[in-house]
Amino acid sequence: MATHLILQKIFKTGIVSEPMPQADLGLRTREQELHADILKVFGQAVTIRHIDAGSCNGCELEIHAINGPHYNIDGMGVKFAASPRHADVLLVTGPVSRNMEVALKRAYDATPEPKWVIAMGDCGCTGGMFGESYASCGKVSNVIPVDVEVPGCPPAPTVLLQGILAAVSKDKKNA
C-alpha cells in the first residue's frame, strides 16, 4: 500500500525545515519607495513571479532549491505565482537576451504597483560572462528598474532568500 509507505516515510523523515535567514539590506540598490502603510498591508508576505530573461539555467537550480523542504518558504510568506499580474516581486535571472527584452518589459508592465524587481545572479547584476553584445542587453537594470541585486554564480539559496527578504522587509528608514 503506497499510503502506508508514504506515511511511514513522512514520520521517519521528520521536519527538515530550517530557521529563516535575516534580510540582507546591503543588497538593496535603491532606497525603498514604499510607505510603511503599504508594508503593513503586505505584512511580510510576498508573491514572486520568476522570469528567466536569458539565464544559463544555473540560477533556476537555486530557485527550485528554495522551494524544497529545507527552506520552507511558505512559512516565510513567500510564494511563486504563475502570472506577473499576481506578483509583488519579479525575480529576474540571466543577462537579458535581446530576444527576451520585449517579453521582460511586457511582464514588468503587467505587474501591478507597488512592485519590486530582484536581479538574481552575476549575469543579472552585471551581465556576467555574457556581457553586452549583439544578442545580450547585459544586466537586468539595463532593461527595467531593479530594487535588489543578488550576486553569485549562482547565489546560494540562503543568499537568495536574504535578497528576497531585503526587497520586502521594513527597515529603519521607512518603518
Add this chain to the structure above:
Amino acid sequence: MNIGEHDWNLDPLGQHIWRGQMETGQLLALARAVKEEGGQLVALWGSDDRHLHGGFGIHVALLTGAGLAWVSCALPAETPAYPHLAHIFPQADRMQRATFDLLGITASDAVDDRKWLRHAVWAKDEFPLRKDFSTLAAHRPSPPEADAYPFIRVEGDGVHEIPVGPIHAGTIEPGHFRFSIIGERILKLEERMGYTHKGTEKRFEGMDLATGAKLAGRVSGESHSAYAWAYCMAVETATASQVPERAVWLRALFLEIERIANHLGDLGYLGNDVALSFGFMQFWRLKEDWLRLTAKLFGHRYLFDCIVPGGVAVDIADDGKAELVAATDRIEAEVRSLKAIYDEHATLQDRFANTGIVKPDLAARLGLTGLAGRASAQAWDARAQFPQAPYDQLDVNMATQRQGDVLARAEVRFAEVTESLRLIRNLLARLPTGALHAPLIPVQSVCEGLGWVEGWRGEVLVAVRIGADGKLDRVHPHDPSWQNWPLVEVGVLGNIVPDFPLINKSFNLSYSGPDL
C-alpha cells in the same frame, strides 16, 4: 577509417574520435553510409574560415560504428552552400537553420528554410558569427515588438491554438510552444526557440583558454561539468597536452555527482507534476543534502569551475571520500524506498504509463539521444560504447527501456542514479594518486580538438579551434537537446494538454544549451 565499404580517409583525433576533410560532394554519400550502418548525426555547425583559407567551413559530427567522426568541408567565400542533410537525418533541420542565421551558410534544397535563432534583433542579411560582423549591433535600438514567425497552421472544424510562452508558468527557461488542439487533445505542437540566445559562440572568440572553460560551463548551467569537461578535452586534444590521471578520474566523479543531482531533482518534479508533492519534497530533500555535501567537499554546490584546462582545481581528501561513500549508501537506500512508493502509487503509475510515447523506430529515425533515447530502446551511452578515460576502466552498465513513455524515462533515471552511485564508490576506491593539474603545451599554430562527454541529459560535444595567438578562434558547444526537442513535438501528439508539463519534464531539455 571505413564506414560501409568505403575508406573515408579519417585520422584519429582522440580516443574513439576521428577527423577528416572532404569535398561537399562526398558529404551526402558519407551521411547515407553512416545512416545505413545504423549511425546518427550528432551535430552540424559552421565556421568563418576566411582568415585561414579564404572561405567558410561546414562541420558534421557523426556517430559511427568506430566512434565519432568529425568531418569538415571547405566552402567558397561567395555563396557558401552544402547539400542539406535533413532528409537523411531529420535532426539536422534546426542545426542547418541556425547555421544559416549565424553564418549565412546555406543548406541547398532544404525543405524548411525558416529562421531559427534569429528573431527581430539582427537582419536577414547579417550574420553574427562572421568575423566581420559589426559589433556596433550591440548599440542598436532594440526592436519594439516581438518578431513574427510563420508557424504551421492546423485548420478545420473545432481546431484552435494555444500559444504558450516565451515566459512559462513555472520556473522554467523561456521558449514558445504553439499547440493546435481539438477539445483537450493535442493535434500538433510546434516549438519556437532562440529566446535565450545570448551570443555565447561569439563571446568565445578571442578568449583565453582558461576563461573559455568557465564560459563553456555556463552554456547550460545544470550540465556544467559535462560542458567544462568536453571543452577541456577539446583544448587538451588541440594542444596535445596530457592530463594527470587523478584529474581525469576526478572529472568523472564530478560528472556522476552532477548526474545524480539532476536525476534526483527530476524524479521529484515528475512526482510533483502528478500531484504527488510528497515525491517532490522527498527527492528535493535528498538533492539538497547532496548539493550541500558537494559544496562542503569541493566548494561549490554545482561544481562550477572545478574542471579547468589541464586538470581539475579541487581535490578530495580521505575523510571527504569516506563522507561521500557514506552519502552514496544513504541515498541508495532512500531512493530504493521512494521507488517502492512510486511503483505502488496507482495515480502516479496511471499518469506516467502510456503518456508521451516515443516508439523505438521513430526514436531511431529522428535521432533521439541520451537519457530519453535510452528510454526508447536507443541503447546508446558514450560511457559504455566508446568510453573516454576513465570510463574505459569502469564497465558502465547502461540503463534502457523500450516503452518510450514518461514511465520509461523515470525508470531510466532510477537505474542511472543507482549506477552512478556505484560508479562514485568505484571511482573513489580506485582514485589514482598524483598531480591535479598539468600546464597546457603552448600553442604554436592553428590547432583544433573535439570533446565528447555523456552528460546527464545525453552526449555533450564541444569543438574548438585555437588560433596561432593561443586564443580561441571558434568554439561550438553542442547540446543533446538539439536532437531531442523535435521528439517532444512528436511525443505529445494525441495526449491531453494538461499532460504536456509532465511529458516536457520527463525529457527535461535545455533551452540555453541549443539557443547559445
